[in-house]
Amino acid sequence: MTASAIFEKLVLHAPHISTKQLIPAFIYGTAWKKDATTDLVYQALCNGFTAVDTAAQPKHYREDLVAAGVSKAIKEGKVKRSDIYLQTKFTSVQGQDPDNMPYDKNSPVTEQVNASVISSLQNFNFTDVVKDDDDAEPYIDTLVLHSPMRNIDETMEVWRTLEQYVPNEIRNLGISNCNLFTLMDLYERSTIKPSIVQNRFYPSTKFDIGVRKFCQEKNIIYESFWTLSANPNLLWSAEVGSLAEQVNITPQSALYALVLGLGNVTILNGTKSLKHMQEDWDALQKVKGLAKSQPQQWEQALTAFRKLIGQPRP
Structure with a gap:
């Protein structure tokens, strides 16, 4: 994959x-x-x-x-x-x-x-x-x-x-x-x-x-x-912030992308905001672009996130 x-x-x-x-x-x-x-x-x-x-x-x-x-x-x-x-x-x-x-x-x-x-x-x-x-x-x-x-x-x-x-x-x-x-x-x-x-x-x-x-x-x-409400420490972490800044997305969207990056995962997204609905889907395309064009940087972001949550490498 x-x-x-x-x-x-x-x-x-x-x-x-x-x-x-x-x-x-x-x-x-x-x-x-x-x-x-x-x-x-x-x-x-x-x-x-x-x-x-x-x-x-x-x-x-x-x-x-x-x-x-x-x-x-x-x-x-x-x-x-x-x-x-x-x-x-x-x-x-x-x-x-x-x-x-x-x-x-x-x-x-x-x-x-x-x-x-x-x-x-x-x-x-x-x-x-x-x-x-x-x-x-x-x-x-x-x-x-x-x-x-x-x-x-x-x-x-x-x-x-x-x-x-x-x-x-x-x-x-x-x-x-x-x-x-x-x-x-x-x-x-x-x-x-x-x-x-x-x-x-x-x-x-x-x-x-x-x-x-x-x-x-x-x-x-x-x-x-x-995914968001139970994890303020993840949401405002340096690891999530770094990805958000790199591809110009919100920390919320960046956290979603990193959780999806763990593999075999989907996310319940219950936003009531039309703006956030659109931002979250657009953010996935931006991160997908990063993963495709700069796979090493994406893997570095994922490695840091796995370490943050205490998950060994796959």
Whole structure:
């Protein structure tokens, strides 16, 4: 892989899918957007984003308004459903608002999972706006288990219920907020292997060096979140500042580029600013240009960043 290739779309390795699925460097994050969700998703899809993350968790997400933003973009010809990567989550009772959840909290967990998936598929039904028959039936590109359950047996019960929807209604499965040991156990026990791990990228987990290494070995894409807000020491470091100055981008965009440079990584980018949406995508092109024209300088920047986060050379 060339140095500049890290900013291209990553391939989701799913042997049960006949067509190659791609996931871009940035996924638009929609947590806590509330009533602004529709407009922000539409704006994101009109300004470089082709992937959106949400959850069937009304406490923090408005999955229905995400769908409304996507529908508007499709209807106006800004995007096609087949060009968009839509990712949502099943969230357990413990992570839900007890007065507002997509299933009966007193029902068995398998019924909770089924009800949650059905509600997501209903939201992602774009039959009234899609023009391609291949996109007529609603589907979810990746369904993420929002957090492991209380123990591995309960986690596997949820996972096996989700597996029944693959590859038709759900194309891929993933897990979030997961440590290395749980991930390894899940991978070993599952029939449909996780395609995605979505975790906080921050010092408390030593930047998930072990998890990311496992993901690379198993062709699992690592999705970084809290990349900016949890890392002020990285954001204002000399290493990040040096790259920002070298290619004339913001420190925020430079940190994103360096995290992507670790390889096999995508980033949840939840900016509400149109300016920042455009800046972040433009910055990737600038850094890609540096990596292509001056690979030694780019590798020096990456080496310094790996050292900063305590990661050995690959």
